[in-house]
Amino acid sequence: MNAQPMQLLTILTEAVLEDTLIEEIMELGARGYTISEARGRGTHGVRTGKWAAGGNIRIEVVGDAALCRRIVERLHSQYERDYGLLMFTCAVELQN
Amino acid sequence: MNAQPMQLLTILTEAVLEDTLIEEIMELGARGYTISEARGRGTHGVRTGKWAAGGNIRIEVVGDAALCRRIVERLHSQYERDYGLLMFTCAVELQN
Amino acid sequence: MNAQPMQLLTILTEAVLEDTLIEEIMELGARGYTISEARGRGTHGVRTGKWAAGGNIRIEVVGDAALCRRIVERLHSQYERDYGLLMFTCAVELQN
Numbered sequence: 001m002n003a004q005p006m007q008l009l010t011i012l013t014e015a016v017l018e019d020t021l022i023e024e025i026m027e028l029g030a031r032g033y034t035i036s037e038a039r040g041r042g043t044h045g046v047r048t049g050k051w052a053a054g055g056n057i058r059i060e061v062v063g064d065a066a067l068c069r070r071i072v073e074r075l076h077s078q079y080e081r082d083y084g085l086l087m088f089t090c091a092v093e094l095q096n
Numbered sequence: 097m098n099a100q101p102m103q104l105l106t107i108l109t110e111a112v113l114e115d116t117l118i119e120e121i122m123e124l125g126a127r128g129y130t131i132s133e134a135r136g137r138g139t140h141g142v143r144t145g146k147w148a149a150g151g152n153i154r155i156e157v158v159g160d161a162a163l164c165r166r167i168v169e170r171l172h173s174q175y176e177r178d179y180g181l182l183m184f185t186c187a188v189e190l191q192n
Numbered sequence: 193m194n195a196q197p198m199q200l201l202t203i204l205t206e207a208v209l210e211d212t213l214i215e216e217i218m219e220l221g222a223r224g225y226t227i228s229e230a231r232g233r234g235t236h237g238v239r240t241g242k243w244a245a246g247g248n249i250r251i252e253v254v255g256d257a258a259l260c261r262r263i264v265e266r267l268h269s270q271y272e273r274d275y276g277l278l279m280f281t282c283a284v285e286l287q288n
Binding site for chain 3: 172
Protein backbone atom coordinates (compact mmCIF):
# COMPACT_ATOMS: atom_id res chain seq x y z
CA MET A 1 0.00 0.00 0.00
CA ASN A 2 1.31 3.40 -0.85
CA ALA A 3 0.21 6.98 -1.40
CA GLN A 4 0.62 8.39 -4.86
CA PRO A 5 0.55 12.14 -5.53
CA MET A 6 -2.19 12.96 -8.01
CA GLN A 7 -4.51 15.78 -8.96
CA LEU A 8 -8.20 15.89 -8.26
CA LEU A 9 -9.90 17.86 -11.01
CA THR A 10 -13.33 19.19 -10.09
CA ILE A 11 -15.60 20.40 -12.90
CA LEU A 12 -18.78 22.28 -12.04
CA THR A 13 -21.01 22.63 -15.05
CA GLU A 14 -24.50 22.30 -16.47
CA ALA A 15 -26.21 18.93 -16.25
CA VAL A 16 -27.04 19.03 -19.94
CA LEU A 17 -23.35 18.56 -20.70
CA GLU A 18 -22.95 15.34 -18.73
CA ASP A 19 -22.81 12.79 -21.53
CA THR A 20 -20.73 14.98 -23.79
CA LEU A 21 -18.13 15.79 -21.18
CA ILE A 22 -17.84 12.21 -19.98
CA GLU A 23 -17.06 11.16 -23.51
CA GLU A 24 -14.40 13.86 -23.81
CA ILE A 25 -12.86 12.99 -20.46
CA MET A 26 -12.60 9.27 -21.13
CA GLU A 27 -11.28 9.91 -24.64
CA LEU A 28 -8.55 12.09 -23.16
CA GLY A 29 -7.33 9.19 -21.05
CA ALA A 30 -9.14 9.29 -17.72
CA ARG A 31 -9.59 5.89 -16.09
CA GLY A 32 -12.81 6.88 -14.38
CA TYR A 33 -14.88 9.73 -13.07
CA THR A 34 -17.41 10.53 -10.38
CA ILE A 35 -20.54 12.57 -10.86
CA SER A 36 -22.73 14.13 -8.22
CA GLU A 37 -25.66 16.49 -8.35
CA ALA A 38 -25.12 20.10 -7.35
CA ARG A 39 -26.84 23.39 -7.56
CA GLY A 40 -25.38 26.83 -7.41
CA ARG A 41 -25.43 30.35 -8.51
CA GLY A 42 -23.25 33.13 -9.69
CA THR A 43 -20.05 33.53 -11.52
CA HIS A 44 -18.21 31.36 -9.01
CA GLY A 45 -14.98 33.09 -9.78
CA VAL A 46 -14.92 33.03 -13.53
CA ARG A 47 -18.37 32.90 -15.02
CA THR A 48 -20.42 35.86 -16.00
CA GLY A 49 -23.85 35.11 -14.74
CA LYS A 50 -25.17 32.53 -17.13
CA TRP A 51 -25.62 29.81 -14.53
CA ALA A 52 -29.09 28.74 -13.59
CA ALA A 53 -29.82 28.04 -9.95
CA GLY A 54 -30.42 24.34 -10.62
CA GLY A 55 -29.42 21.54 -12.89
CA ASN A 56 -25.71 21.55 -12.30
CA ILE A 57 -23.38 18.64 -11.85
CA ARG A 58 -19.96 18.10 -10.36
CA ILE A 59 -17.63 15.85 -12.30
CA GLU A 60 -14.48 14.69 -10.53
CA VAL A 61 -11.48 13.02 -12.05
CA VAL A 62 -8.37 11.78 -10.29
CA GLY A 63 -5.37 11.79 -12.56
CA ASP A 64 -1.89 13.06 -13.14
CA ALA A 65 -1.20 16.69 -13.92
CA ALA A 66 -0.91 16.09 -17.66
CA LEU A 67 -4.31 14.43 -17.90
CA CYS A 68 -5.97 17.20 -15.88
CA ARG A 69 -4.36 19.81 -18.08
CA ARG A 70 -5.58 18.11 -21.24
CA ILE A 71 -9.12 18.00 -19.90
CA VAL A 72 -9.04 21.62 -18.76
CA GLU A 73 -7.75 22.78 -22.12
CA ARG A 74 -10.31 20.80 -24.09
CA LEU A 75 -13.24 21.92 -22.00
CA HIS A 76 -12.16 25.54 -22.03
CA SER A 77 -11.80 25.64 -25.76
CA GLN A 78 -14.98 23.76 -26.53
CA TYR A 79 -17.53 24.69 -23.86
CA GLU A 80 -16.62 27.73 -21.86
CA ARG A 81 -18.10 30.24 -24.23
CA ASP A 82 -21.54 28.69 -24.25
CA TYR A 83 -21.93 27.00 -20.88
CA GLY A 84 -21.37 27.62 -17.21
CA LEU A 85 -18.07 25.95 -16.40
CA LEU A 86 -15.85 26.19 -13.35
CA MET A 87 -12.81 23.98 -12.98
CA PHE A 88 -10.23 23.68 -10.25
CA THR A 89 -7.53 21.21 -9.30
CA CYS A 90 -6.32 20.12 -5.92
CA ALA A 91 -3.31 18.05 -4.89
CA VAL A 92 -4.36 14.72 -3.43
CA GLU A 93 -2.67 11.49 -2.40
CA LEU A 94 -4.24 8.49 -4.02
CA GLN A 95 -4.28 5.69 -1.45
CA ASN A 96 -3.68 2.40 -3.15
CA MET B 97 -5.55 30.06 -19.81
CA ASN B 98 -3.84 29.96 -16.47
CA ALA B 99 -4.06 28.46 -13.02
CA GLN B 100 -4.79 30.79 -10.15
CA PRO B 101 -4.16 29.79 -6.52
CA MET B 102 -7.37 30.03 -4.53
CA GLN B 103 -9.05 28.51 -1.53
CA LEU B 104 -11.94 26.11 -1.64
CA LEU B 105 -14.05 26.63 1.48
CA THR B 106 -16.31 23.70 2.33
CA ILE B 107 -19.14 24.28 4.80
CA LEU B 108 -21.05 21.30 6.18
CA THR B 109 -24.15 22.39 7.99
CA GLU B 110 -27.88 21.90 8.49
CA ALA B 111 -30.15 22.23 5.48
CA VAL B 112 -32.39 24.65 7.34
CA LEU B 113 -29.62 27.25 7.16
CA GLU B 114 -29.30 27.18 3.38
CA ASP B 115 -31.00 30.44 2.46
CA THR B 116 -29.57 32.35 5.38
CA LEU B 117 -25.99 31.28 4.76
CA ILE B 118 -26.18 31.91 1.03
CA GLU B 119 -27.25 35.45 1.73
CA GLU B 120 -24.37 35.93 4.16
CA ILE B 121 -21.85 34.43 1.75
CA MET B 122 -22.89 36.54 -1.20
CA GLU B 123 -23.03 39.67 0.96
CA LEU B 124 -19.45 39.00 2.08
CA GLY B 125 -18.27 39.11 -1.51
CA ALA B 126 -18.44 35.59 -2.93
CA ARG B 127 -19.03 35.44 -6.67
CA GLY B 128 -20.86 32.15 -6.48
CA TYR B 129 -21.38 28.99 -4.53
CA THR B 130 -22.23 25.34 -5.01
CA ILE B 131 -24.63 23.36 -2.86
CA SER B 132 -25.02 19.62 -2.66
CA GLU B 133 -27.00 17.33 -0.42
CA ALA B 134 -25.18 15.41 2.26
CA ARG B 135 -25.91 13.41 5.33
CA GLY B 136 -23.69 12.64 8.23
CA ARG B 137 -23.28 12.08 11.85
CA GLY B 138 -21.15 12.96 14.78
CA THR B 139 -19.00 15.79 15.86
CA HIS B 140 -16.91 15.56 12.69
CA GLY B 141 -13.97 17.09 14.47
CA VAL B 142 -15.48 20.05 16.20
CA ARG B 143 -19.16 19.60 16.91
CA THR B 144 -20.59 18.16 20.07
CA GLY B 145 -23.26 15.79 18.93
CA LYS B 146 -26.05 18.07 17.82
CA TRP B 147 -26.08 16.88 14.23
CA ALA B 148 -28.98 14.87 12.97
CA ALA B 149 -28.28 11.97 10.65
CA GLY B 150 -30.02 13.66 7.73
CA GLY B 151 -30.85 17.02 6.31
CA ASN B 152 -27.37 18.38 5.90
CA ILE B 153 -25.91 20.34 3.05
CA ARG B 154 -22.47 21.07 1.74
CA ILE B 155 -21.83 24.61 0.59
CA GLU B 156 -18.66 25.25 -1.37
CA VAL B 157 -17.12 28.57 -2.24
CA VAL B 158 -14.01 29.22 -4.28
CA GLY B 159 -12.35 32.45 -3.31
CA ASP B 160 -9.23 34.12 -2.03
CA ALA B 161 -8.00 33.62 1.51
CA ALA B 162 -9.48 36.90 2.73
CA LEU B 163 -12.98 36.07 1.52
CA CYS B 164 -12.84 32.61 3.05
CA ARG B 165 -11.67 34.07 6.35
CA ARG B 166 -14.52 36.58 6.38
CA ILE B 167 -17.06 33.85 5.76
CA VAL B 168 -15.57 31.57 8.42
CA GLU B 169 -15.57 34.34 10.98
CA ARG B 170 -19.12 35.40 10.26
CA LEU B 171 -20.51 31.87 10.36
CA HIS B 172 -18.64 31.01 13.52
CA SER B 173 -19.86 34.03 15.37
CA GLN B 174 -23.44 33.80 14.18
CA TYR B 175 -24.31 30.12 13.83
CA GLU B 176 -21.87 27.81 15.52
CA ARG B 177 -23.49 27.92 18.92
CA ASP B 178 -26.89 26.85 17.68
CA TYR B 179 -26.27 24.72 14.63
CA GLY B 180 -24.09 21.90 13.42
CA LEU B 181 -21.31 23.58 11.43
CA LEU B 182 -18.04 22.21 10.12
CA MET B 183 -15.81 24.30 7.89
CA PHE B 184 -12.50 23.58 6.24
CA THR B 185 -10.40 25.14 3.53
CA CYS B 186 -8.22 23.54 0.92
CA ALA B 187 -5.71 25.05 -1.49
CA VAL B 188 -6.87 24.73 -5.09
CA GLU B 189 -5.83 26.02 -8.47
CA LEU B 190 -8.65 27.69 -10.30
CA GLN B 191 -8.34 26.79 -13.98
CA ASN B 192 -9.41 29.70 -16.10
CA MET C 193 -10.78 30.80 16.19
CA ASN C 194 -7.91 29.04 14.52
CA ALA C 195 -7.07 26.84 11.54
CA GLN C 196 -5.88 23.35 12.27
CA PRO C 197 -4.06 21.24 9.65
CA MET C 198 -5.97 18.03 9.03
CA GLN C 199 -6.56 15.47 6.32
CA LEU C 200 -9.75 15.07 4.36
CA LEU C 201 -10.15 11.43 3.43
CA THR C 202 -12.52 10.80 0.52
CA ILE C 203 -13.78 7.28 -0.04
CA LEU C 204 -15.66 6.44 -3.24
CA THR C 205 -17.30 3.07 -3.03
CA GLU C 206 -20.47 1.04 -3.56
CA ALA C 207 -23.62 2.11 -1.76
CA VAL C 208 -24.16 -1.39 -0.45
CA LEU C 209 -21.15 -0.91 1.84
CA GLU C 210 -22.46 2.22 3.56
CA ASP C 211 -23.49 0.81 6.93
CA THR C 212 -20.51 -1.52 7.18
CA LEU C 213 -17.94 1.14 6.39
CA ILE C 214 -19.50 3.70 8.72
CA GLU C 215 -19.22 1.22 11.55
CA GLU C 216 -15.57 0.57 10.72
CA ILE C 217 -14.78 4.26 10.44
CA MET C 218 -16.34 5.21 13.75
CA GLU C 219 -14.75 2.23 15.47
CA LEU C 220 -11.35 3.37 14.22
CA GLY C 221 -11.80 6.70 15.98
CA ALA C 222 -13.46 9.11 13.56
CA ARG C 223 -15.58 11.76 15.24
CA GLY C 224 -17.96 12.03 12.32
CA TYR C 225 -18.42 11.52 8.62
CA THR C 226 -20.32 12.93 5.67
CA ILE C 227 -22.01 10.88 2.99
CA SER C 228 -23.25 12.01 -0.39
CA GLU C 229 -24.63 10.19 -3.38
CA ALA C 230 -22.42 9.78 -6.41
CA ARG C 231 -22.30 7.84 -9.59
CA GLY C 232 -19.33 7.00 -11.71
CA ARG C 233 -17.64 4.61 -13.96
CA GLY C 234 -14.38 2.99 -14.65
CA THR C 235 -11.27 2.12 -12.79
CA HIS C 236 -10.86 5.70 -11.53
CA GLY C 237 -7.16 5.22 -11.21
CA VAL C 238 -6.95 1.95 -9.39
CA ARG C 239 -9.97 -0.24 -9.97
CA THR C 240 -10.29 -2.87 -12.62
CA GLY C 241 -13.71 -2.34 -14.02
CA LYS C 242 -16.01 -3.76 -11.41
CA TRP C 243 -17.82 -0.50 -10.72
CA ALA C 244 -21.40 -0.17 -11.79
CA ALA C 245 -22.54 3.09 -13.29
CA GLY C 246 -24.84 3.82 -10.36
CA GLY C 247 -25.27 3.18 -6.70
CA ASN C 248 -22.04 4.68 -5.46
CA ILE C 249 -21.45 6.86 -2.44
CA ARG C 250 -18.81 9.27 -1.30
CA ILE C 251 -17.81 9.07 2.35
CA GLU C 252 -15.71 11.91 3.73
CA VAL C 253 -13.87 12.01 7.01
CA VAL C 254 -11.84 14.88 8.43
CA GLY C 255 -9.14 13.66 10.77
CA ASP C 256 -5.46 13.56 11.51
CA ALA C 257 -3.04 11.60 9.34
CA ALA C 258 -2.96 8.62 11.71
CA LEU C 259 -6.73 8.18 11.67
CA CYS C 260 -6.87 8.43 7.90
CA ARG C 261 -4.10 5.87 7.58
CA ARG C 262 -5.88 3.44 9.87
CA ILE C 263 -9.07 3.75 7.86
CA VAL C 264 -7.27 3.35 4.53
CA GLU C 265 -5.46 0.25 5.76
CA ARG C 266 -8.58 -1.37 7.17
CA LEU C 267 -10.66 -0.72 4.08
CA HIS C 268 -7.95 -1.90 1.75
CA SER C 269 -7.43 -5.14 3.57
CA GLN C 270 -11.11 -5.88 4.06
CA TYR C 271 -12.97 -4.58 1.03
CA GLU C 272 -10.75 -3.79 -1.91
CA ARG C 273 -10.71 -7.25 -3.36
CA ASP C 274 -14.46 -7.55 -3.58
CA TYR C 275 -15.76 -4.01 -4.04
CA GLY C 276 -15.09 -0.92 -6.02
CA LEU C 277 -13.09 1.33 -3.73
CA LEU C 278 -11.15 4.51 -4.42
CA MET C 279 -9.59 6.52 -1.60
CA PHE C 280 -7.60 9.71 -1.59
CA THR C 281 -6.50 12.22 1.00
CA CYS C 282 -6.11 15.96 0.75
CA ALA C 283 -4.55 18.45 3.14
CA VAL C 284 -7.16 20.81 4.60
CA GLU C 285 -7.31 23.44 7.32
CA LEU C 286 -10.09 22.79 9.75
CA GLN C 287 -11.61 26.14 10.70
CA ASN C 288 -12.66 26.09 14.28
